[in-house]
Amino acid sequence: MARLTKKQKEALAKIEKGRVYSLSEATALVKEITNTKFDASVDIAVRLGVDPRKANQMVRGVVSLPHGTGKDMKVLALVTPDKEAEAKEAGADYVGLDEYLDKIKNGWTDVDVIITMPSVMGKLGPLGRVLGPRGLMPNPKTGTVTMDVAKAVAEVKAGKIDFKVDKTGIVHAAIGKASFTADKLAENANELIQTLIKLKPTTAKGVYVKSIFLSSTMSPSVAVDSKVN
The missing domain is CATH 3.40.50.790 (Ribosomal protein L1/L10, domain II)
Incomplete structure (x- = not known):
């Protein structure tokens, strides 16, 4: 197993084990634990309670992020x-x-x-x-x-992006850059989450949004309260 660097250990120490953060807390924390020399991307991973192998449970769509992605899309x-x-x-x-x-x-x-x-x-x-x-x-x-x-x-x-649930039931998307304010990152993340909620397949049973994690390039992930509303 790879040994953690000093910065990685410091970042992990700032994440409370077992804690689920609010969206605003999570975006602020991700900014705090990002220590790259470049403007890192901030990513979200949302695990959905769907079976992507079934056509009627495939979740895909588009969302216009209020503050863009921070990336010049070619x-x-x-x-x-x-x-x-x-x-x-x-x-x-x-x-x-x-x-x-x-x-x-x-x-x-x-x-x-x-x-x-x-x-x-x-x-x-x-x-x-x-x-x-x-x-x-x-x-x-x-x-x-x-x-x-x-x-x-x-x-x-x-700032319009498209997304698609992968074969493990997770939607991955970039929601901005570490240089964004925590508020802008939270608003972008919430826009994607709310869009996913609207796209819930009628055939999906049980808990739909199972977990949400935020991370930046090379940072640990931060658990977000999946009961975002």
């Missing part, structure tokens, strides 16, 4: 020529079609989000093996397949 707009100008004006980092499809075929995936149009989706099908595992395949349910390309690009740039 957006690729795969669009026809008539939509290129509006995609560029909305802030897309890469705009085009065939040239980028060829680059993706050759393994290029240096983007965070791909936005496209319904008419282009047929061309993306063969690239599923490249885009799928990286979570880059556009999907109408997350607003990344749309005719309103400009709006979709602007929303992603402003």
Whole structure:
């Protein structure tokens, strides 16, 4: 087992064993125990009482974080020529079609989000093996397949993220940076949690939000009261 560094021991010592913190307490504590030389990401992990193997219990969606993620999201707009100008004006980092499809075929995936149009989706099908595992395949349910390309690009740039429960029943998402105030982190986290609550499948039985943990890059995790309201 790896030995803990002095800073890791100090961080762990600040977390009360067995205690479940309020959201505001947890965000303040995560900031306190983050000791990286760079602006660390703050992440949330929400364990849901669902069985992701069942289609009617799959939880996925989008949320616009009030204060953004703190990350400059790189957006690729795969669009026809008539939509290129509006995609560029909305802030897309890469705009085009065939040239980028060829680059993706050759393994290029240096983007965070791909936005496209319904008419282009047929061309993306063969690239599923490249885009799928990286979570880059556009999907109408997350607003990344749309005719309103400009709006979709602007929303992603402003802090809209998509999320999906993994095979273990956990939703992972970045909710900001350690440089954010504790209040802003708490508001971003609460926005995601409330969105998840609204998406509760009718077939999910028992406790829906089982646990919530906050952490930053390389920090220990802090347990959050799952009865957030």
